[in-house]
Amino acid sequence: MSSATFQLWRGSGADGKYTTYTTDYQEGMVVLDVIHKIQAEQAPNLAVRWNCKAGKCGSCSAEINGKPRLMCMTRMNEIPVESPVTIEPMRAFPWIRDLVTDVSWNYRVKKQIKKFKPRPPDNPDGTWSMSQEDVDRVQEFRKCIECFLCQDVCHVLREHNLHEEFVGPRFFVYVAALEMHPLDTENRLEELVTAKGIGYCNITKCCTKVCPENITITDNAIIPLKERVVDEYYDPLKRLFRMFRSK
Amino acid sequence: MPEYQKFEHDVLVIGAGGAGLRAAIEAASVPGLKVGLVCKSLLGKAHTVMAEGGIAAALATVNSADSWKVHFADTMRGGQYVNSWRMAELHAKEAPECVHELEAWGAVFDRTSEGKILQRNFGGHRYPRLAHVGDRTGLEMIRTLQDHGIHQGIDVHMECTVVSLLKDGDRVVGAFGYDRQRGRFILFQAKAIVLATGGVGRAYKITSNSWEYTADGHALAYNSGADLADMEFVQFHPTGMIWPLSVAGILVTEGVRGEGGVLRNSLGKRFMFDDIPENYKSQTADSEEEGWRYTQGDKQARRPPELLTRDHVARCIMREVKAGRGSPHGGVFLDISWIKERIPNAAEHIKKKLPSMYHQFKQLADLDITTTPMEVGPTTHYIMGGVRVNPDTQMSTVPGLFAAGECAAGLHGANRLGGNSLSDLLVFGKRAGKFAAEFAKGQSQGKVDMAQVDSIAKETLAPFDRVSTSGSTGEGPFRIQHVLQEKMQELVGIVRTEKEMVSALDELEKLKQRASVVAVDGNREYNTGWHTALDLPNMLVISEAITRAAIERKESRGGHFREDFQNKEKAFGEFNIIIRRGPGGAMQVVRERIPEMPAELKQIIEEQAK
Numbered sequence: 001m002s003s004a005t006f007q008l009w010r011g012s013g014a015d016g017k018y019t020t021y022t023t024d025y026q027e028g029m030v031v032l033d034v035i036h037k038i039q040a041e042q043a044p045n046l047a048v049r050w051n052c053k054a055g056k057c058g059s060c061s062a063e064i065n066g067k068p069r070l071m072c073m074t075r076m077n078e079i080p081v082e083s084p085v086t087i088e089p090m091r092a093f094p095w096i097r098d099l100v101t102d103v104s105w106n107y108r109v110k111k112q113i114k115k116f117k118p119r120p121p122d123n124p125d126g127t128w129s130m131s132q133e134d135v136d137r138v139q140e141f142r143k144c145i146e147c148f149l150c151q152d153v154c155h156v157l158r159e160h161n162l163h164e165e166f167v168g169p170r171f172f173v174y175v176a177a178l179e180m181h182p183l184d185t186e187n188r189l190e191e192l193v194t195a196k197g198i199g200y201c202n203i204t205k206c207c208t209k210v211c212p213e214n215i216t217i218t219d220n221a222i223i224p225l226k227e228r229v230v231d232e233y234y235d236p237l238k239r240l241f242r243m244f245r246s247k
Numbered sequence: 248m249p250e251y252q253k254f255e256h257d258v259l260v261i262g263a264g265g266a267g268l269r270a271a272i273e274a275a276s277v278p279g280l281k282v283g284l285v286c287k288s289l290l291g292k293a294h295t296v297m298a299e300g301g302i303a304a305a306l307a308t309v310n311s312a313d314s315w316k317v318h319f320a321d322t323m324r325g326g327q328y329v330n331s332w333r334m335a336e337l338h339a340k341e342a343p344e345c346v347h348e349l350e351a352w353g354a355v356f357d358r359t360s361e362g363k364i365l366q367r368n369f370g371g372h373r374y375p376r377l378a379h380v381g382d383r384t385g386l387e388m389i390r391t392l393q394d395h396g397i398h399q400g401i402d403v404h405m406e407c408t409v410v411s412l413l414k415d416g417d418r419v420v421g422a423f424g425y426d427r428q429r430g431r432f433i434l435f436q437a438k439a440i441v442l443a444t445g446g447v448g449r450a451y452k453i454t455s456n457s458w459e460y461t462a463d464g465h466a467l468a469y470n471s472g473a474d475l476a477d478m479e480f481v482q483f484h485p486t487g488m489i490w491p492l493s494v495a496g497i498l499v500t501e502g503v504r505g506e507g508g509v510l511r512n513s514l515g516k517r518f519m520f521d522d523i524p525e526n527y528k529s530q531t532a533d534s535e536e537e538g539w540r541y542t543q544g545d546k547q548a549r550r551p552p553e554l555l556t557r558d559h560v561a562r563c564i565m566r567e568v569k570a571g572r573g574s575p576h577g578g579v580f581l582d583i584s585w586i587k588e589r590i591p592n593a594a595e596h597i598k599k600k601l602p603s604m605y606h607q608f609k610q611l612a613d614l615d616i617t618t619t620p621m622e623v624g625p626t627t628h629y630i631m632g633g634v635r636v637n638p639d640t641q642m643s644t645v646p647g648l649f650a651a652g653e654c655a656a657g658l659h660g661a662n663r664l665g666g667n668s669l670s671d672l673l674v675f676g677k678r679a680g681k682f683a684a685e686f687a688k689g690q691s692q693g694k695v696d697m698a699q700v701d702s703i704a705k706e707t708l709a710p711f712d713r714v715s716t717s718g719s720t721g722e723g724p725f726r727i728q729h730v731l732q733e734k735m736q737e738l739v740g741i742v743r744t745e746k747e748m749v750s751a752l753d754e755l756e757k758l759k760q761r762a763s764v765v766a767v768d769g770n771r772e773y774n775t776g777w778h779t780a781l782d783l784p785n786m787l788v789i790s791e792a793i794t795r796a797a798i799e800r801k802e803s804r805g806g807h808f809r810e811d812f813q814n815k816e817k818a819f820g821e822f823n824i825i826i827r828r829g830p831g832g833a834m835q836v837v838r839e840r841i842p843e844m845p846a847e848l849k850q851i852i853e854e855q856a857k
C-alpha cells in the first residue's frame with residue numbers, strides 16, 4: 001500500500017479550483033481507480049466520466065500532470081508521486097463540472113462530414129471483395145476510440161480556438177478512413193480545404209504523441225490528405241480538366 | 248412544481264449499443280416516422296464498443312460446409328435446449344444478411360485470401376464463424392452503426408438516463424428521465440418504446456461489464472408489468488484478468504484460445520482434456536496435435552477442449568483452483584506464447600491477431616503475452632435472461648414495449664455462445680425497430696398522467712432531501728452497491744446452493760431498506776453519487792429476480808450450476824422460469840412450458856448431432 005496526494009480540478013461555471021486529496025493505493029491501480037476511491041470515500045459528488053475501464057471506449061480522457069491521457073490506462077507506477085499529482089479536465093472543450101467537459105462539438109463536426117458511399121457490389125450476392133492489404137491502412141484509422149485527446153492537445157483548437165474553421169486531428173483521421181476506404185466513391189477533398197481547415201495544421205505531431213491507440217495521425221492521415229489536396233487542387237493539369245468537366 | 252423538457256417521438260429507443268442503434272436505424276427508415284434514441288453515456292461509448300472476438304454468422308467463407316442449420320443447431324446445443332427455438336432459427340437465418348449490411352455501411356472486416364470476410368473459431372461453433380476485426384469487433388460495429396445512424400434523422404439524447412416508463416392503461420406511452428450533465432428532468436412521449444439497455448453485470452463484484460450495466464432495462468420492464476424470463480442464467484466468462492487486483496474482471500477474449508492459446512494448471516498440464524462432456528465428445532479433439540491443427544484451419548481436425556462452451560470451461564478452471572492446482576493469484580494460466588514452437592514470427596503474429604490483448608496486458612499488468620502466460624479466472628460477463636419477448640416481433644408482454652439485445656431473453660437459453668450476442672443485436676435490433684415502427688403507425692400518442700410524473704420526479708430528488716433535513720446522516724450509495732456486489736458474487740455466483748441463495752434474499756431485503764433512505768450531497772450537475780443512488784433500486788430488484796429464478800431451477804444447466812443439484816434434469820428442460828410483478832407488488836415466479844419444436848427443426852438438430 002502506498003499513498004499519494006492529488007490535486008483535482010473541481011467546481012463548475014466560473015468557479016474552478018484545485019482541491020487536495022490524499023489517499024492510499026494498491027499495486028497495479030490506475031489513476032481512474034484512485035479517482036473512484038476518492039469518490040467513494042471522500043467526495044461522493046465528484047464528477048468524472050468513464051465507462052469501460054479497459055481503454056476501449058475513450059470516455060475517461062483527462063490531463064494528468066498536464067498530459068492528456070486516459071485515466072483508466074495510466075498506471076500509478078508510471079507517474080511521479082513525490083509531489084502532488086494534478087488531474088484536470090480536457091482544456092480544449094467547454095467545462096461542465098470537475099473532470100467533465102462538454103465534447104458535443106465533436107459530434108456536430110462529424111455529422112457535417114459526407115458519409116460513406118460505397119461502389120456497387122462486386123458480386124452477384126451483393127457482397128464486395130477486398131484484399132487484406134487494401135484494408136490494413138483504413139483499419140489503422142478505424143481503431144480510433146474517439147477519446148478526443150488529440151483534439152485536446154492540438155494548438156489550433158486549444159490555443160487558437162478555431163473550432164468553427166478547423167475540425168481537428170480526430171476528424172482528419174475520420175476523413176482519411178473514408179477517403180482511403182477501398183469501397184468509397186465520395187470526394188471530400190474540396191471541403192477539407194474550405195470547411196475543415198486542413199491548412200491550419202502545421203504538422204507539430206502533438207496529436208500523434210497522445211493517441212492512446214497509437215494511430216500515426218500526422219504521417220498516415222494528415223500528410224497524405226494534404227498531398228491529395230495539393231495533387232487535386234494545385235495541379236494545373238487537373239485544374240484544367242476540372243474546368244472542362246464542370247462546363 | 249418540477250420542470251420538464253418535453254420531447255415527442257413515434258418510436259423511442261432506450262439504449263444506443265448495437266441493438267439500440269440498429270433498432271433506431273430501422274425505425275427511422277420508415278418515412279415520416281420520428282425516432283428518438285436515448286443513452287446514458289456519450290454516443291458510441293456503449294458496452295458494445297468493448298466486444299472483441301467477433302460476430303457469429305454462417306457466411307461460410309472459410310468452411311463452405313457451414314449453413315444456417317448448423318448455426319441453429321450449435322446455438323440450441325449451447326443453450327441446452329431451453330432457448331426460444333424460433334429466435335434461434337431467425338437469428339441463424341438472418342445474421343449473414345445483417346453482417347453484409349454492416350459492410351455496406353462501411354465496416355471493414357478482416358479478409359480471406361480470396362477477399363471475402365474472414366471468419367474465426369469460437370467456443371461451441373462447429374465451423375469458423377466469427378466475422379471480426381482483430382480483437383476490436385465491437386468498436387467496428389458500434390462505430391459503423393453510429394456513423395451511419397447520425398445521417399438517418401434520428402434525434403439523439405446523449406448522457407440521459409431513463410428512470411421510469413409511463414403507461415396509459417396497459418400500453419406504454421412514454422418515459423421519464425434526467426440529463427446527466429445538468430440534472431434536468433426530461434419527459435418523452437412515444438407511441439412505441441424499444442428497450443436496448445444491455446445487462447446487469449454491475450450487480451457482481453468481478454465483472455467484465457462497464458458501469459452502465461445496472462439492469463435498468465430489466466427493471467424498467469419489470470416495474471411496468473412486463474414478464475422477465477431465464478433470469479437464473481448468468482454467464483461467467485472463463486477468462487477474465489485476475490491480477491493486478493484493481494483490473495480483476497477485465498475480459499481476456501476467447502479469441503486467444505481461438506488463435507491457439509491453451510489453458511494450463513500450475514503443474515503445466517492442459518487440464519481441459521480431463522473432462523469433456525458426453526454431447527461434445529464427437530466434436531472435440533482427442534490430442535493436443537489435433538487441437539492445434541484445428542486452430543490453424545485444418546478442416547478435418549476437431550476443436551481443442553479449450554473451446555468448449557463457456558460454462559464448462561469456467562467450471563473446469565474453478566475445479567483446478569479448488570484442487571490447489573491454480574496460479575499464484577488464484578486462477579489458471581492461459582498461454583498463447585507457446586505457439587512460437589509451431590510458427591515463425593509468432594510474436595508478430597500474436598500482435599497482429601490480438602492487438603488489444605497485447606496492449607491490455609502490457610499496459611495494465613506489465614506482461615508481454617508473446618513471451619509469458621497470462622493468469623486468468625472466471626468473470627461475470629453476460630445475462631442470458633431478460634425481457635420476455637415475442638420471438639418474431641420482439642414485443643414484450645406489455646403492448647408497445649419492445650426489447651432487443653442483451654436485455655431481452657430467449658435466443659441464448661441457458662448459455663450464450665461467443666459471437667452470438669453481436670449477431671443477436673443486429674438481427675433482433677432490426678426486428679424490434681421494424682415492428683415498433685409498425686406498432687407506432689397504428690397508434691395516436693397516449694395520455695401521460697402528469698400527477699404520476701410529478702410524483703416520480705419528487706422521488707428522484709428524495710436522496711438530496713435526506714441530507715438537508717437530517718443533517719447528512721443518510722448512508723451514501725457507493726457503500727450499498729459495494730455490499731450488493733460482494734453478496735451476489737458470494738451467494739448467487741458460479742456455484743450455487745439453496746441455502747446460500749435464501750440467505751441472499753435476506754441480504755437483498757436489508758439492502759433495499761438501506762437503499763430506501765440513501766442520501767447524496769451536492770447538486771444535480773453531473774453528480775455520480777446521485778446517479779448511483781438512482782441505479783440502486785434497479786440492481787436490487789433484478790438481483791432478487793436472478794436469485795428467485797435460480798432457487799426455482801433445481802438442476803444444473805448451462806450458466807446455472809447448483810452444487811445441491813449437480814445434474815441436468817429432463818423435466819426442467821421443458822420450461823422457462825418467468826418472473827413477474829404480482830398484484831400488490833410481490834415478485835412472482837412462474838414456470839412456463841416451452842412450445843413444441845416443429846418437426847423440421849427437430850430433424851436439423853438430430854442430423855447435426857451426428
Ligand SMILES: Cc1cc2nc3c(=O)[nH]c(=O)nc-3n(C[C@H](O)[C@H](O)[C@H](O)COP(=O)(O)OP(=O)(O)OC[C@H]3O[C@@H](n4cnc5c(N)ncnc54)[C@H](O)[C@@H]3O)c2cc1C
Pocket residue numbers: 261262263264265266267285286287288293294295296297298299300301302303384385407408409410443444445446455456457459463464498628629651652653654665666667668669670672
Ligand atoms: C469485454 C466484452 C467482450 C465481448 N465480446 C463479445 C464478442 O466478441 N462477441 C459477442 O457477440 N459478444 C461479445 N460481448 C457481449 C456483447 O458485447 C454485449 O452483450 C452487447 O454488446 C450488448 O449490446 P446491447 O446493444 O444489448 O447493449 P449495450 O451496448 O450495452 O448498450 C446499452 C445501452 O443502453 C443505455 N442505457 C442503459 N440503461 C439506460 C437508461 N436507464 N436510460 C438510458 N439509456 C440506458 C446505455 O447507455 C447504452 O447506450 C462482449 C462483452 C464484453 C463485456
Ligand code: SF4
Pocket residue numbers: 153154155156168169200201202203204205206207208218222
Ligand atoms: S499535427 Fe496538426 S492536427 Fe496534429 S496537433 Fe499538430 S497542428 Fe494539430
Ligand code: SF4
Pocket residue numbers: 058143144145146147148149150151169170173210211212213214215217
Ligand atoms: S485519433 Fe487517437 S487521440 Fe484522436 S480521438 Fe482517436 S483515439 Fe483519441
Ligand code: FES
Pocket residue numbers: 050051052053054055056057058059060061070071072073
Ligand atoms: S473508461 Fe473507457 S477508455 Fe477509459
